[in-house]
Amino acid sequence: MGSMPAFGSRPPPCSGCDVTFPEQHIMLATINRPRQLNSIPYELHWQMDALFRWFDKEPTLRVAIVTGAGDRAFCVGSDLIEIERIKKSGDDSWKTEPYKYNHPSTGFAGISRREGKKPIVAAINGYALGGGWEIALNCDVVIASPSARFGLPEAKVGLYAYGGGLPRLIRTAGLHVASEIALTGRTITAKEALHRNLVNRISDSSQTLIDEAFDVAREIAAVSPDALIITRAALREALEAPSIERAFQITHERFYEKLMAGPNSAEGLSAFREKRQPKWKTSRL
Known part of the structure; x- marks a missing residue:
């Protein structure tokens, strides 16, 4: 994490998500599983839930940025390989340890159903699919790189988007747009997402995405x-x-x-x- 600012308590451990504090009042959370396209295993949901609960309680922090490592994906949702392995193994420990195989009450990565107290800026680099898009749909500001792509493909693999994204998609884009996107499972571009009011802006380039996210975060952190x-x-x-x-x-x-x-x-x-x-x-x- 580099030099740790003077906090009331240390941030909780978060394996698979790098947590840094590059500037005063701002927390940067980077999902760091690029080889898995930043898909999220069960344990990480709970660790990020604890992280953002800590963020809300830490008085010196005012705004967070969440992004993904690399330039291919922000987050492509659940780790489907992990889910398939659990199903094939016949592991029924979920009956006694459901937290291992479920999301926290705050949803996917502790964000998709989060009420929270402080704002989160999403910086979308590459694919935001399934739960990854559900994260962004519940963030307060969304900035997309020109190469960003969004989609809820769950129906294509026999599932549905159960991270809270469907009602949020409807509230933002309307019934007909949301229905077409979710029922077909198609992927939309950053330009279409901007047209549908699903992102705030598109960054000048993929390389400037994080800098532009910090520009917004600084403006937010500067208010009362x-x-x-x-x-x-x-x-x-x-x-x-x-x-x-x-x-x-x-x-x-x-x-x-x-x-x-x-x-x-x-x-x-x-x-x-x-x-x-x-x-x-x-x-x-």
Whole structure:
């Protein structure tokens, strides 16, 4: 991991995912199984779940970036070789140790169904298939390289996308687009994903992808830590709640008084009046 910043506790171990802290307030998680196209075995789901739970609790961190090692794939989903081996072996230890053969409640890689507190930027290099795309569908910002490809091919191999991606795909792209993509299992390009509002932008090149992801992460990390958490919560509530007004009420009732009583709202207003950069305090939310 290189030099470790001064954290309240050490990040949990994460074999198969490199965790670094290249800049203040930013965590970079790189799925590092390029020979397996960054597919994820069962144990890694739980390790990444623990990692992102730690990330949410660590006060000095504000935003994370997730990407894949190499230039061929972001993540192509589950390690199907591992699944086939387990099925052929007749191993029934899942009955007593289900965590070995299941996802955590936060979903694929601890992200695809994650509610969380802080934002994640996905930097998609190459293929994002199956659970790999489900990771991206639940990230807060998605930047794709020009060579990125997206798809949910599960139906082609007798499965279905059970990492939480199907409802998120519909909410973002609409029923008809989502149905065509998921029912055919076809792969879409970065340009089509941008056209369907499934990514925020396409990087200038594959080589600049991570730099451009960091540009966005820095902008996010520069805002008030309190406002960051509350704004993200409000956006997520609006996505999940059936009523727009109720979504507003839930966030307002939960956070407004805490925000106004905290030091960062006062600091932001003072900095604006004094025409200077604000000096944010660590969020206590």
